[in-house]
Amino acid sequence: MIAVDGVRSIRYPHSNAAALMTFTIFAIAAVTWAALGETCPYCAAMDGRSVSTGTNFFRPDGAEPLGFRTDIQHPPIHGGCDCQIVPS
C-alpha cells in the first residue's frame, strides 16, 4: 500500500522491510531507528535507538497507546510514520 500525503511525500511502508532484508544479507550487525519528517512523540522517542539486526524494537503486548499485536523490527509503527531504519 502506498500512502500519499499531500504533495510533500509518497511513503512506501515496505521499504523498511526491504532495507532490513538487505542489511541481514550484508551482515550488518545492528540497525538504528531514524525519525524523519513531522515526528510524533512516539517516533521521537525511538529516534536513535539501535538493536541487533533481526531483533525486535517492540514485542506484541497490546499495551497502550499503540497496542502492537506483532513483532516490530522496523518502521512504520503507525499510519503516516516517516521513520526509517539505517545501518548502525
Ligand SMILES: [Zn+2]
Ligand atoms: Zn515514525
